[in-house]
Amino acid sequence: MTMNRPKQKNKEAKTPAAVDMTCRIKDLVFKNPVTVASGTFGTKDEYTSCVDYEKLGAVITKTITVKPRRGNPMPRICETPSGMLNAIGLQNKGLEDFIENKIPYFAGIKTPLIVNIAGEEENDFEILVKALHAHKKVVKALEINLSCPNVEAGGVSGMKKKEKIEKIIKTVRGETDLPIVAKLSPELGDVIEIAGEVLRAGADGLSLINTLKGLAVNIRTRQPRIANVTGGLSGPAIRPVALRYVYEVKKNYQVPVIASGGILTADDAMEFIIVGADLIALGTANFVNPTATMDVLRGIETFCRNQGIMSLSQIRGTFHVPPRQSCWQ
Amino acid sequence: MSSARSKMQDEVVTILDNRKINEKYFKLTFASKKLSRGVVPGQFLQLQIQPTFDPLLRRPFSYYRIKGERVEVLYEILGRGTGILSQKGKGSRVRILGPLGNPFSKPKAKKTTVLVAGGIGLPPLVFFAEKNKVDYLLIGGKSKAEVLPKSELSKVSGKVLYATNDGSYGKKGFVTVLLDELIHQQEDPRNLFVQTCGPKVMMQAVIDLARKYEIPGEASIDETMGCGVGACLGCMVETDKGLVPSCVEGPVFAFDSIRQSLV
Numbered sequence: 001m002t003m004n005r006p007k008q009k010n011k012e013a014k015t016p017a018a019v020d021m022t023c024r025i026k027d028l029v030f031k032n033p034v035t036v037a038s039g040t041f042g043t044k045d046e047y048t049s050c051v052d053y054e055k056l057g058a059v060i061t062k063t064i065t066v067k068p069r070r071g072n073p074m075p076r077i078c079e080t081p082s083g084m085l086n087a088i089g090l091q092n093k094g095l096e097d098f099i100e101n102k103i104p105y106f107a108g109i110k111t112p113l114i115v116n117i118a119g120e121e122e123n124d125f126e127i128l129v130k131a132l133h134a135h136k137k138v139v140k141a142l143e144i145n146l147s148c149p150n151v152e153a154g155g156v157s158g159m160k161k162k163e164k165i166e167k168i169i170k171t172v173r174g175e176t177d178l179p180i181v182a183k184l185s186p187e188l189g190d191v192i193e194i195a196g197e198v199l200r201a202g203a204d205g206l207s208l209i210n211t212l213k214g215l216a217v218n219i220r221t222r223q224p225r226i227a228n229v230t231g232g233l234s235g236p237a238i239r240p241v242a243l244r245y246v247y248e249v250k251k252n253y254q255v256p257v258i259a260s261g262g263i264l265t266a267d268d269a270m271e272f273i274i275v276g277a278d279l280i281a282l283g284t285a286n287f288v289n290p291t292a293t294m295d296v297l298r299g300i301e302t303f304c305r306n307q308g309i310m311s312l313s314q315i316r317g318t319f320h321v322p323p324r325q326s327c328w329q
Numbered sequence: 330m331s332s333a334r335s336k337m338q339d340e341v342v343t344i345l346d347n348r349k350i351n352e353k354y355f356k357l358t359f360a361s362k363k364l365s366r367g368v369v370p371g372q373f374l375q376l377q378i379q380p381t382f383d384p385l386l387r388r389p390f391s392y393y394r395i396k397g398e399r400v401e402v403l404y405e406i407l408g409r410g411t412g413i414l415s416q417k418g419k420g421s422r423v424r425i426l427g428p429l430g431n432p433f434s435k436p437k438a439k440k441t442t443v444l445v446a447g448g449i450g451l452p453p454l455v456f457f458a459e460k461n462k463v464d465y466l467l468i469g470g471k472s473k474a475e476v477l478p479k480s481e482l483s484k485v486s487g488k489v490l491y492a493t494n495d496g497s498y499g500k501k502g503f504v505t506v507l508l509d510e511l512i513h514q515q516e517d518p519r520n521l522f523v524q525t526c527g528p529k530v531m532m533q534a535v536i537d538l539a540r541k542y543e544i545p546g547e548a549s550i551d552e553t554m555g556c557g558v559g560a561c562l563g564c565m566v567e568t569d570k571g572l573v574p575s576c577v578e579g580p581v582f583a584f585d586s587i588r589q590s591l592v
């Protein structure tokens with residue numbers, strides 16, 4: 001049969017058309033949905049030997065604060081069942097260092113840079129946004145970290161007040177026309193309700209989910225396994241929780257969502273796309289498998305091709321629950 | 330920093346051998362051109378225990394010995410990861426990222442090189458004593474059960490001295506007793522150069538002694554690691570350069586650069 005095929009067709013079969021992987025937040029177009037979760041990909045070129053940064057859909061930075069932060073004492077991380085706890089405490093070198101040393105690096109990379117920011121004091125967000133907006137050529141969007149479980153000021157505990165969250169988003173909105181995405185965690189309270197508030201306040205999209213607060217005990221010393229006592233749980237252990245929130249939020253609001261929470265493989269990524277995620281952020285996966293982003297990117301394409309899907313938009317948000325059948329009939 | 334990163338490789342390797350070599354330690358052997366090339370004592374690798382991501386994070390292990398393309402890792406069962414690793418037989422495949430981190434520096438001319446190893450801090454120092462001319466290798470352990478078979482130390486340069494907590498082999502007491510004796514035999518202890526790897530309590534005792542007698546040296550600091558490449562900021566050490574990730578700026582640090590107590 002193959003022998004009878006015209007030559008032209010044979011050629012086409014060898015180089016199948018690329019799957020359209022593009023997605024967008026507002027006017028910002030990403031060539032594919034694969035990105036990295038804040039705080040898990042270093043601050044600059046840590047993964048260059050394993051990852052072609054230009055193949056990523058976007059790069060999301062670790063949280064930047066106005067002033068440098070030293071973070072929490074050691075040990076800061078420990079493994080838990082199918083996950084890990086971290087209490088890094090937003091260690092970073094501050095806004096000035098970021099602009100001076102990191103932005104020039106990303107200026108040379110043709111992948112949209114999303115900068116994740118957090119405030120410790122009242123007008124920090126204003127300072128951060130003004131400074132970053134001035135680098136619009138490189139900084140293509142902002143992710144507002146409202147949900148770090150490991151810091152007092154600017155962390156999840158301070159954000160429990162709804163008015164505060166609303167004020168932050170309004171401040172950021174007032175200073176920039178760059179796309180802004182609010183990063184939420186179930187630790188904040190009712191995610192669906194808060195999502196509604198941040199969207200009303202002017203956010204263009206949501207980032208779901210940040211880590212969940214957890215604890216691990218060293219049974220010999222009877223002490224916590226990380227110095228901060230509690231830390232943020234990430235990895236496959238939280239994937240079903242993340243998936244549920246992406247699904248529920250997408251059902252309620254038709255806005256772009258960056259999904260993170262235990263995505264390690266292309267199959268994991270497809271689950272999130274099917275419930276409606278726009279971008280897929282790999283976090284802990286990078287530590288386990290330094291080429292995870294590239295593997296997932298290839299895997300999504302292969303999956304789509306095998307399923308005869310030529311554009312991710314054909315499968316995004318197609319999750320459906322079959323009609324309930326009673327066991328008793 | 331970035332040059333070390335650009336040389337790192339992530340590869341699935343086949344286990345050639347994985348056996349118990351004494352009551353306490355296992356030795357894992359695999360062959361890999363990429364993971365053995367240019368490796369120097371003190372560097373480490375990150376081993377993914379299972380392809381199923383459970384246990385999730387990779388585990389750091391020092392390079393124990395390189396023979397051509399053959400790599401040896403010496404390890405102790407401490408928890409779930411090393412427990413599963415010990416069950417893997419010849420022909421099993423594991424994914425390994427390496428070489429990572431900075432090595433111990435070469436012996437200094439006119440200095441007496443003393444290596445101080447405690448427990449599972451031994452592998453990189455045996456590797457070092459096989460690759461370089463050293464004067465002493467002091468080994469501390471809990472009991473005779475930890476003592477390496479003679480064959481494992483046959484190529485080690487310098488004098489090998491043991492101390493065990495229970496006195497079942499070598500000197501009774503901590504390895505620092507041996508170091509203290511050696512210091513007192515010196516006309517000028519400042520001519521010693523001490524390189525150490527082991528439990529933090531032991532290394533802190535070594536550093537305290539070294540500071541007291543103004544002896545320069547280096548310690549390989551064992552922090553819990555997530556990524557091994559400087560991305561997670563989980564393994565920070567306070568140094569004269571600030572708070573730095575030990576996986577890329579270390580794990581080996583000069584005594585005088587360390588600005589924190591290890592315990």
Ligand SMILES: Cc1cc2nc3c(=O)[nH]c(=O)nc-3n(C[C@H](O)[C@H](O)[C@H](O)COP(=O)(O)OP(=O)(O)OC[C@H]3O[C@@H](n4cnc5c(N)ncnc54)[C@H](O)[C@@H]3O)c2cc1C
Nearest residue numbers: 388389390391403404405407408409410411449551552553
């Ligand atoms: C740079 C470096 C080099 C190392 N080289 C070797 C080596 O050559 N041989 C060897 O046997 N071990 C080495 N270790 C320690 C090794 O990483 C741990 O023994 C291993 O991670 C334990 O894994 P597990 O799953 O068995 O234990 P887990 O179940 O994770 O933990 C069990 C116990 O191990 C302790 N532990 C966990 N992680 C570490 C760690 N990073 N360092 C020390 N203790 C830890 C825990 O506190 C706990 O008490 C090295 C560690 C580092 C940072």
Ligand SMILES: Cc1cc2nc3c(=O)[nH]c(=O)nc-3n(C[C@H](O)[C@H](O)[C@H](O)COP(=O)(O)O)c2cc1C
Nearest residue numbers: 037038039063086145210234235260261262283284
């Ligand atoms: C070590 C570590 C550091 C993190 N740092 C940040 C951070 O600085 N800002 C932030 O918004 N999220 C941070 N996160 C959360 C991740 O971005 C991500 O939302 C979360 O880990 C869930 O995804 P995962 O399960 O794929 O890791 C961090 C997570 C880890 C594991």
Ligand code: FES
Nearest residue numbers: 555556557562576
């Ligand atoms: S282990 Fe991640 S920074 Fe060192």
